[in-house]
Amino acid sequence: MTVLVSILSLMVLQGSSFRIGFTFDGSYPAMSDERDYSDLLNEGDLDFKLDDVTWTGGLEALGDVSEKLRLRGSVSVSNFHGTYEENYNPLSYALIGIFTCGLAFLFGSPDNEVISLEDESLNIEAAAYYKLAESPAVSIGGGPSIVMVSRTIDTPETESSAKATGMGFNAGIRIDQESGFRFLGLPLVLGAEAGYRYCNVKLDEEYTGDFSVDFSGPYIKVGTYLNL
Amino acid sequence: MKRWIIVITGIVFSLLLTSCDSTSYPFMTAIDTVDIDYTLDSSGTVDVTVENSYMTEVRTLISSEEQEAGLHTVTWDLLDDEGEYPGDGLYTVEVFLNGDRVFVQILEVNRQ
Numbered sequence: 001m002t003v004l005v006s007i008l009s010l011m012v013l014q015g016s017s018f019r020i021g022f023t024f025d026g027s028y029p030a031m032s033d034e035r036d037y038s039d040l041l042n043e044g045d046l047d048f049k050l051d052d053v054t055w056t057g058g059l060e061a062l063g064d065v066s067e068k069l070r071l072r073g074s075v076s077v078s079n080f081h082g083t084y085e086e087n088y089n090p091l092s093y094a095l096i097g098i099f100t101c102g103l104a105f106l107f108g109s110p111d112n113e114v115i116s117l118e119d120e121s122l123n124i125e126a127a128a129y130y131k132l133a134e135s136p137a138v139s140i141g142g143g144p145s146i147v148m149v150s151r152t153i154d155t156p157e158t159e160s161s162a163k164a165t166g167m168g169f170n171a172g173i174r175i176d177q178e179s180g181f182r183f184l185g186l187p188l189v190l191g192a193e194a195g196y197r198y199c200n201v202k203l204d205e206e207y208t209g210d211f212s213v214d215f216s217g218p219y220i221k222v223g224t225y226l227n228l
Numbered sequence: 229m230k231r232w233i234i235v236i237t238g239i240v241f242s243l244l245l246t247s248c249d250s251t252s253y254p255f256m257t258a259i260d261t262v263d264i265d266y267t268l269d270s271s272g273t274v275d276v277t278v279e280n281s282y283m284t285e286v287r288t289l290i291s292s293e294e295q296e297a298g299l300h301t302v303t304w305d306l307l308d309d310e311g312e313y314p315g316d317g318l319y320t321v322e323v324f325l326n327g328d329r330v331f332v333q334i335l336e337v338n339r340q
Contacts, residue, residue, distance in 0.1 A: 037283055040320055044332035045254045086253070114253060115318070153281050153318055157257065157338040160281060160317035207314055209284030 019062040019176075019189055021225030027197060029054045029080060029217040034119065038082060048115065050082040054215060058123070060223055062176070062191070070129040070139050075122070078199075078215050082117035115155050119213050121199065122148040125170060135177070142171030142195070149201045149213040162208050166201035172219075178227075189225040194218070255318075255334035261305045266323045266331040271296045275324040278304055286314045289321070306339055313339060 034050060041048040058076025065071055129141030145168040152161040172195020179188040199215040202208075256262065268274070276290040286308040304321065308314045316338050323331035 033283065037281070040279075040283065040322075040332060041334060043329070044320060044334040046334055047254075155318055155336045156253075157336055158316040158318070160315065162282070203282065207280050207284055207286065208282040211282035211284065 017064040018228045019225035020228060021060055021062075021189070021191070021223050023056075023058045023060045023074065023076065023191075023221050023223035025056045025058075025076075025193075025219050025221030027054045027056065027078075027215070027217045027219035028052065030200070030214040031080060031119070032214060033211050034080070034082065034117070034213075041084070046084050046115070048082060048084045050117075051080060054078050054080045054217070056123075056219070056221075060225070062225060064131075068131050070131055070137075070141070072125070072127045072129065072141075072143075074125045076125070078121045078123065080119040080215070083113050084115040086112045086114050115153065118150075118152045118154075119215075120150050120152075121201070121213070121215050123168065123199070125168075127170065129174060137176040138173070139176075140171075140173045142169065144169055145197075145199065147199050147201055147215070149203075149215070151203065151211075151213050162203045162205045162211075164201050164203045164205070164208075164213070166199075168197065168199035168201075168215075170197040170199075170219075171195050172221075176225075183226060187227040189227050191221075191223040191225055193221040193223075253336075255336055257336045257338060258304075258306060259337075259339055261303060262335065263301050263303050264321050264333045264335075265299060265301050266333070267299050268295060268297045268323075268325055268330070270325070272326040274300075275327075276302050277322050277324075279320050279322060280314060281318045286319070304335075306337055 031050070038048050038050045056076050056078040058074050060072060060074040063071050123145050125143065125145040127141055127143030129139035131137055131139040146165070147168045148163070148165045150161060150163045152159065172193045174191060174193035176189055176191045179190050181188045196218050197216060200212050202210065202212040271294070274290055274293050274295045275288070277285050278287040278289060280286050287304065288309060289302050289304055302321070306313060319335045319337050321333040321335060322329055
């Protein structure tokens with residue numbers, strides 16, 4: 001990781017091709033322990049629902065070391081959500097709407113989140129790619145990541161959370177293309193990547209047992225970069 | 229002025245109505261020793277355990293006990309197997325009959 005940051009810094013100083021931008025990706029995480037836990041709650045007559053997709057937003061730097069080698073460093077945050085909601089009584093909600101002259105309808109849905117589960121991960125990734133083609137630049141590669149995960153469950157009267165740090169890995173194929181647009185006088189580059197992310201971290205606090213937060217799964221990422 | 233009184237009265241009434249809305253959640257809240265009722269469809273060997281929200285067993289309430297079909301009650305004092313309070317949070321009391329899970333009771337434990 002330190003080596004990658006050093007190389008990217010050197011590339012900026014030497015005037016090599018260097019890009020920085022924001023990315024957004026969606027993935028289908030394994031979350032097997034969360035799914036087992038959700039099944040257990042459902043067995044207990046709680047209609048607990050888990051999201052299917054994890055959303056990740058991040059800041060990414062890309063740089064070319066040579067004609068064939070591209071490096072990437074990124075910091076991103078992933079989020080996975082589960083919830084048990086109760087609907088308001090429709091009659092109460094209608095009366096509230098009438099008495100507040102409709103103002104109540106302006107503020108969100110009538111659902112009342114009773115229990116919420118939030119899994120989050122902060123990912124620091126480093127990756128190297130081999131360029132297969134130019135314009136658009138197609139490259140394949142991957143690299144390790146440091147992952148800091150947290151899991152929080154909120155109930156009406158309690159909140160419990162646990163954290164852990166672990167290692168991950170990701171591999172993918174990416175396409176980068178000059179957009180032709182400029183922002184602040186700098187050329188904009190569009191990028192997309194599809195691949196697989198391994199990111200399974202076992203919580204290591206008291207009472208967490210073998211429970212792991214597993215963000216592993218296939219992902220699709222898009223990003224907009226400034227060519228510096 | 230009269231219109232504002234009506235609107236404010238309406239808002240207060242609405243808030244009262246909201247607070248009186250259904251709060252009968254499908255889980256129990258426990259602040260002290262709690263009794264859990266369960267019904268067995270057949271007799272057999274029963275185990276009852278308590279797991280925390282990380283699906284880690286914190287307490288064995290009944291271990292390999294022969295029980296008849298019918299209604300039973302088990303008591304949990306909110307302590308783990310070491311006699312310590314395992315902390316606030318969401319817990320599940322699970323009843324196993326001949327190794328199969330037949331009943332789950334969700335508990336929101338808030339002793340502190």
